[in-house]
Amino acid sequence: MAPRRRRRPWYRTRAYRLTRTLVVASALVAGGVWWAGDGEPAGTPVSGAVHDDRAAASAPAGAAAVGHGPDSRRSAGEARGGPPRRSPAARPARPRPEASPLTRSRATSLRIPSLGLEAPVMGLRLDHERRLTAPPVDDPKVVGWYSDGPTPGERGTAVVVGHRDTRTGAAVFAPLERIRTGVLVEARRVDGRTAVYTVDAVRTYAKAHFPDAEVYGARDRPELRLITCGGAYDRKTGYTANLVVFAHLTQTRGRAGTS
Numbered sequence: 001m002a003p004r005r006r007r008r009p010w011y012r013t014r015a016y017r018l019t020r021t022l023v024v025a026s027a028l029v030a031g032g033v034w035w036a037g038d039g040e041p042a043g044t045p046v047s048g049a050v051h052d053d054r055a056a057a058s059a060p061a062g063a064a065a066v067g068h069g070p071d072s073r074r075s076a077g078e079a080r081g082g083p084p085r086r087s088p089a090a091r092p093a094r095p096r097p098e099a100s101p102l103t104r105s106r107a108t109s110l111r112i113p114s115l116g117l118e119a120p121v122m123g124l125r126l127d128h129e130r131r132l133t134a135p136p137v138d139d140p141k142v143v144g145w146y147s148d149g150p151t152p153g154e155r156g157t158a159v160v161v162g163h164r165d166t167r168t169g170a171a172v173f174a175p176l177e178r179i180r181t182g183v184l185v186e187a188r189r190v191d192g193r194t195a196v197y198t199v200d201a202v203r204t205y206a207k208a209h210f211p212d213a214e215v216y217g218a219r220d221r222p223e224l225r226l227i228t229c230g231g232a233y234d235r236k237t238g239y240t241a242n243l244v245v246f247a248h249l250t251q252t253r254g255r256a257g258t259s
Helices: 015-036 053-057 174-178 212-218
Strands: 107-112 117-124 144-148 156-161 184-189 196-206 222-234 239-255
Touching: 015 239, 107 144, 107 212, 174 222, 184 222, 196 222, 212 222
Parallel strands: 117 144, 156 222
Antiparallel strands: 107 117, 107 184, 144 156, 184 196, 196 239, 222 239
């Protein structure tokens, strides 16, 4: 009788060895793909500074926007271990010119060409609680200039206020939410001259924390503040914030005595 053939253990069978080889090969391929992809899961965004128009617009003149400096992002070569690319030398920010102050002459109209805004000006004073009053609601296309402050082009901080909207619809300063730095604001005077301001910053402040000194504080050069409502609206309490435009005098036009 022929001796019986002993059965091979399962872990020594050809099928098992083939399966094991396939599994190991697949694991190596998957590992190689993961390494080449820097270990980032699919769909994960690259971390970095996010540019916000509104934040950039709110930065003081001359300040660099966050995340846009030459060192804010690595080049593709540097990120993958290669030599960093040379960045071109950053150009210094051009200083915005300043015009010489004008003598006193009250404002007659305000114009912002880029917004298609043009409005007559009325004088405003403080109320008995020493708060600046607002233009009448029944005349929403008029802006108010603080009469006891500097006139257009005079040295110091001139203040102009206007309604954003009324119960009947949009008012004179409704377009102000679209204003950006670098925009020109023209204030015509009764003597025929025009003071031209350039916008430096646009900021929104909660009414409960309004920075009086920053907005109304005295300045050595001719500056302008445009103020209207901003933030969220509540039927009972109104708007929660104020939008403030900061500008300084950069040009004057016309001659005194012309109309």
